[in-house]
Amino acid sequence: MIPLRVTSGCIGCGQCVMQCPTRCLMIRNGKRVYVSSENCSLCGHCFAICPVGAIEIFNMTADQCQVDIKNLQNIDTIIKYRRSIRKYNPEPLQREVLEQLVDFTKYAPSACNFRPLRFLCLSRHCMDEVGAMIAREMSGQFPKLPQQQDQLDIVFRGAPHCIVIYVESNHTHTGMDDAIITMTQLELLAQSKGIGTFWAGMLKTQGNLSAQIKQRINLQEDDMICGCLGIGMPALKYKRSVGRIPYHVDFLE
Ligand SMILES: Cc1cc2nc3c(=O)[nH]c(=O)nc-3n(C[C@H](O)[C@H](O)[C@H](O)COP(=O)(O)O)c2cc1C
Ligand code: SF4
Numbered sequence: 001m002i003p004l005r006v007t008s009g010c011i012g013c014g015q016c017v018m019q020c021p022t023r024c025l026m027i028r029n030g031k032r033v034y035v036s037s038e039n040c041s042l043c044g045h046c047f048a049i050c051p052v053g054a055i056e057i058f059n060m061t062a063d064q065c066q067v068d069i070k071n072l073q074n075i076d077t078i079i080k081y082r083r084s085i086r087k088y089n090p091e092p093l094q095r096e097v098l099e100q101l102v103d104f105t106k107y108a109p110s111a112c113n114f115r116p117l118r119f120l121c122l123s124r125h126c127m128d129e130v131g132a133m134i135a136r137e138m139s140g141q142f143p144k145l146p147q148q149q150d151q152l153d154i155v156f157r158g159a160p161h162c163i164v165i166y167v168e169s170n171h172t173h174t175g176m177d178d179a180i181i182t183m184t185q186l187e188l189l190a191q192s193k194g195i196g197t198f199w200a201g202m203l204k205t206q207g208n209l210s211a212q213i214k215q216r217i218n219l220q221e222d223d224m225i226c227g228c229l230g231i232g233m234p235a236l237k238y239k240r241s242v243g244r245i246p247y248h249v250d251f252l253e
Contacts, residue, residue, distance in 0.1 A: 002040045004047075006033045009054035016046030016055065019236070021086060044242025048083060051239060060243030067241045078192045080241040085196030086157040088232040092123070093161060093195065098231070102163070104189055105182045116171035117178055117226070120164040120217060127162055131155040133213050134206045155202045159230035162200055164207075169222035179226030187229060196234035203228040 012031045024037040025046055033046075033054075047055040053062025067081045068074070102119050110116075122130065135149035148154050156162055165182060167175030187197045207213045207225045214221055 002035060002038065002042070003058045004035055004040055004042065005056045006035065007054050007056060009052050010050075011052055011054070013051060015049050015051060019045045019049045019087070021045065043084075044244070045083065045238075048238040048240055048242050049236065053240070057243040058245050062240055065241045065243055069239075072192045072194070075188075078188055081238065082188060082191045083238055083242075084198035085159075085230075085234045085236075086198060087235045088158045088160060088196060088230075089235045090124070090158065090160055091233065093232060097195070098161065098163070101186055101190055101195075101231075105186055108178070108182045108185050110178045111174035114171065114174055115178070116167045116175050117182060118166050118168070120166070120219075122162040122164060122217065124160055126217065127156045127159075130203065130207075130213060130216055133210070133216065134202050137206055137210055137213070138202070156200055156230050157198060158232075159196070159198070159200075160232040161230070162203065163229045163231055164203065164217060164225060165227045165229075166219060166223050166225045168220070169224070172224045175224060176226050183227040183229055190231060194233070196232055198230045200228040200230045 010032050012027055012033060014027050014033070016033055017025045017027060021043065022037070022039040022041055024035060024039045025033050026036040028034050042057065044057050047057045047062070047065070050062065055062070067077050069081065072078050072081065098121055105117075106115075131149055131153060132146070134155050135146040139146050145154065163186070165179045167179070183199065187199075190197050203213075204225050204227060207217070207228075211221050214223065219225070
């Protein structure tokens with residue numbers, strides 16, 4: 001059984017239903033939400049958005065996962081409160097804001113201090129075309145994707161921009177580690193300023209397989225896409241953090 005429970009406190013507002021990325025919640029008789037499928041990834045977004053804290057995850061209650069949302073400059077708070085944002089205000093961010101965020105990434109660690117990363121910022125027009133290309137190219141694996149992409153923008157989740165981090169072919173051995181660190185820092189920094197982000201993994205996966213997609217975003221065929229971050233102002237606000245089960249650590253002497 002999925003360790004996710006909708007309690008009797010549910011008021012049937014349906015915010016969790018809208019937010020579930022795998023569409024596994026439904027409202028019964030317009031009154032109570034229930035878990036309608038086993039596809040739950042336990043991401044906790046329903047738990048984090050519920051205005052009355054009526055969902056439990058891994059036996060944890062909303063009260064146990066409160067964070068001081070006004071204090072996002074605190075690193076503990078921002079790590080707990082960061083979520084993959086999948087609902088955006090379509091307004092673009094100012095170019096200076098994006099430039100400042102990217103500028104901060106120069107402080108991230110880099111293997112041998114090579115600093116090989118290159119950045120692209122895709123606009124919505126480009127994302128519409130690339131999203132459709134990705135959906136078409138992945139339709140063998142996911143037959144419904146082209147239609148879903150058309151209706152819901154599964155690839156870019158409605159974000160107004162996507163930052164692509166890539167390296168040229170002579171830096172593929174260290175670029176990926178640098179990029180993952182950089183994306184992580186960039187995401188936390190953005191979310192500490194109230195800007196939403198999510199890892200647009202489909203562009204990384206399919207983009208690295210497709211000469212057409214690389215061409216559309218001005219990359220050389222042997223460039224390696226290391227990470228893609230959808231970014232923009234969120235059109236929703238989570239109320240709390242999420243319940244997570246801790247990783248185990250073995251201590252060796
Ligand atoms: C490498 C990677 C790729 C991801 N790709 C996608 C993606 O393509 N679309 C998406 O909506 N979320 C994507 N995510 C977000 C995960 O689904 C998300 O991190 C997870 O469900 C936990 O939720 P949280 O980030 O809100 O804590 C990706 C995350 C990672 C780390
Ligand atoms: S935990 Fe995530 S996947 Fe599971 S029901 Fe809630 S929102 Fe949906």
